[in-house]
Amino acid sequence: MTDTIQTPADTAADEATEAVQAEEFLYLDPADIIIGTNVRTDLRADHKEFRKSIKERGVLEAVTVYRNEDGQYVLLRGQRRTVTAAEVGTPTGLIPARVVPQPADADRIGDQMVENIHRAGMREAEIVAGVEQLALLGVSAAQIAKRTSIDRPTVNAALAVTKADQSRNRLDSGDLTLEEAAIFAEFEHDPEAVERLENAKRWRRSLAHEAQRLRDEAAEREADAAEVERLRAEGLPVLSAEEVAEADEVLRIERLVTEDGEPLPEEEWPNVPGARVHVVKEWVYPEDEYDEESEDGDESEDEDYEPAEPYQQYVPVWVVTDLAASGLRRRGVSGSTTADSSDEGESEEEAEARREERRRVIANNKAWASAETVRREWLATFVARKTAPKGAEALICEAVVTGHHSLSKAMDHRHPMLFTLLGVDRPTGYYGAGHDECHKIATKASTPKAATMTTLAAVIAAWEATTGKHSWRNPTAWDARVLGALVAWGYQPSEVERILLGEEPPTSTGSDEPEDEASDAEASDSAA
Numbered sequence: 001m002t003d004t005i006q007t008p009a010d011t012a013a014d015e016a017t018e019a020v021q022a023e024e025f026l027y028l029d030p031a032d033i034i035i036g037t038n039v040r041t042d043l044r045a046d047h048k049e050f051r052k053s054i055k056e057r058g059v060l061e062a063v064t065v066y067r068n069e070d071g072q073y074v075l076l077r078g079q080r081r082t083v084t085a086a087e088v089g090t091p092t093g094l095i096p097a098r099v100v101p102q103p104a105d106a107d108r109i110g111d112q113m114v115e116n117i118h119r120a121g122m123r124e125a126e127i128v129a130g131v132e133q134l135a136l137l138g139v140s141a142a143q144i145a146k147r148t149s150i151d152r153p154t155v156n157a158a159l160a161v162t163k164a165d166q167s168r169n170r171l172d173s174g175d176l177t178l179e180e181a182a183i184f185a186e187f188e189h190d191p192e193a194v195e196r197l198e199n200a201k202r203w204r205r206s207l208a209h210e211a212q213r214l215r216d217e218a219a220e221r222e223a224d225a226a227e228v229e230r231l232r233a234e235g236l237p238v239l240s241a242e243e244v245a246e247a248d249e250v251l252r253i254e255r256l257v258t259e260d261g262e263p264l265p266e267e268e269w270p271n272v273p274g275a276r277v278h279v280v281k282e283w284v285y286p287e288d289e290y291d292e293e294s295e296d297g298d299e300s301e302d303e304d305y306e307p308a309e310p311y312q313q314y315v316p317v318w319v320v321t322d323l324a325a326s327g328l329r330r331r332g333v334s335g336s337t338t339a340d341s342s343d344e345g346e347s348e349e350e351a352e353a354r355r356e357e358r359r360r361v362i363a364n365n366k367a368w369a370s371a372e373t374v375r376r377e378w379l380a381t382f383v384a385r386k387t388a389p390k391g392a393e394a395l396i397c398e399a400v401v402t403g404h405h406s407l408s409k410a411m412d413h414r415h416p417m418l419f420t421l422l423g424v425d426r427p428t429g430y431y432g433a434g435h436d437e438c439h440k441i442a443t444k445a446s447t448p449k450a451a452t453m454t455t456l457a458a459v460i461a462a463w464e465a466t467t468g469k470h471s472w473r474n475p476t477a478w479d480a481r482v483l484g485a486l487v488a489w490g491y492q493p494s495e496v497e498r499i500l501l502g503e504e505p506p507t508s509t510g511s512d513e514p515e516d517e518a519s520d521a522e523a524s525d526s527a528a
Contacts, residue, residue, distance in 0.1 A: 027094040030086040062096035124178040131158035157182035209494035256328040367496040383457035410462035417465035
């Protein structure tokens with residue numbers, strides 16, 4: 001008698017055989033098949049040619065079903081074919097079906113989404129429903145993207161919409177795209193923000209830019225409130241933003257005088273009746289130490305020098321909101337509350353024009369900062385393209401042949417902005433840092449199409465690195481050239497960016513007007 005020894009290879013073969021045997025191929029009456037839960041709700045079964053084909057030739061590609069606990073066949077894939085066959089009939093009255101083991105819910109939903117997304121194109125509302133079902137089963141966003149082959153931004157957008165009923169209803173009705181619905185969902189709790197988004201949509205302005213401005217404004221308000229609370233914790237009587245907005249006037253004590261016409265000593269400011277503290281932001285311009293150190297140096301070394309960027313800092317300012325109660329008066333005015341111009345001889349019209357220009361500068365500076373965030377996110381996706389868009393070669397040729405300063409500067413510094421957009425860590429700390437990484441990027445582009453796209457990415461990143469708040473004030477021909485190309489390739493610019501294209505922005509500053517700009521404290525920071 002001979003014993004049979006079961007080897008690991010034999011075991012694997014047996015398991016594979018069992019898996020194959022677990023599947024069957026049958027012909028079933030479509031009316032007997034139970035239509036299981038499916039992420040697809042719009043079957044598009046009214047297509048005449050599709051119905052005619054089913055009726056005359058039957059279902060040519062087998063549907064997939066499984067047996068439930070009661071032995072009934074439940075449909076997994078092929079809902080459109082099954083429903084249509086049941087409605088119009090087939091030559092034999094049957095349809096081919098592959099019977100498989102009952103899958104887990106997460107696998108079922110993921111498979112159904114993959115099948116439909118990459119075939120006839122699911123409606124965005126159906127994608128949201130499928131993503132929601134997977135999320136409820138505990139599947140993470142990363143796993144949903146992996147299971148369904150949907151890009152991560154779309155998965156994130158779908159998840160955002162599932163938590164906002166109003167935005168989801170508008171998506172279902174076709175009023176919003178998934179991308180738009182995700183933006184509205186983010187601000188659904190804020191009626192004023194939703195109104196601004198509605199206006200942007202109505203006037204066909206970029207929702208992405210408006211949303212970023214709303215985020216930045218919210219972050220600024222949060223930072224302002226935190227500074228107010230910090231100073232209050234130190235015992236200072238600080239005005240909140242709401243109190244500043246409600247005040248008829250907010251006058252700096254340093255600009256007021258006593259009844260005798262004398263300025264009040266600083267140590268006496270806290271003792272003024274009704275004195276409060278107003279937190280304002282002032283521009284700080286770092287001293288240009290480079291010029292002092294290299295005053296006698298070689299001017300050729302100054303080409304790549306860039307002065308430190310000015311920045312804003314919080315400054316507590318002692319103010320009064322009731323001039324009569326304070327016992328003080330405006331400088332140069334005896335017993336009068338008429339506003340005194342900060343510049344002698346300046347007319348009221350000139351003063352208002354100066355204030356309006358100041359408000360415009362501040363509003364556009366904020367708008368540019370928000371636009372930069374959106375633009376660079378778009379560029380990060382753009383530079384990852386496999387092939388360059390139409391017209392790329394002309395832009396590359398112009399940048400290289402003319403030796404544009406932005407490109408030569410980027411080359412000298414090993415393309416720091418390109419590294420940023422590509423998500424590549426750039427080593428620092430020694431001359432020539434980044435050379436190896438640049439070489440890897442270049443050698444990776446081994447085909448003509450890839451090389452063209454990589455070079456285009458370098459040209460655009462070089463231009464982006466030279467942009468800033470100065471760009472809208474002094475736009476150049478190259479700014480218009482590059483931004484115009486980006487617009488042609490799908491980028492939707494904000495209002496302030498359109499200045500680079502020679503277009504005039506709206507004259508109104510809207511909600512961007514700082515409260516302190518309309519008050520006597522208007523000179524608290526510099527616009528230039």
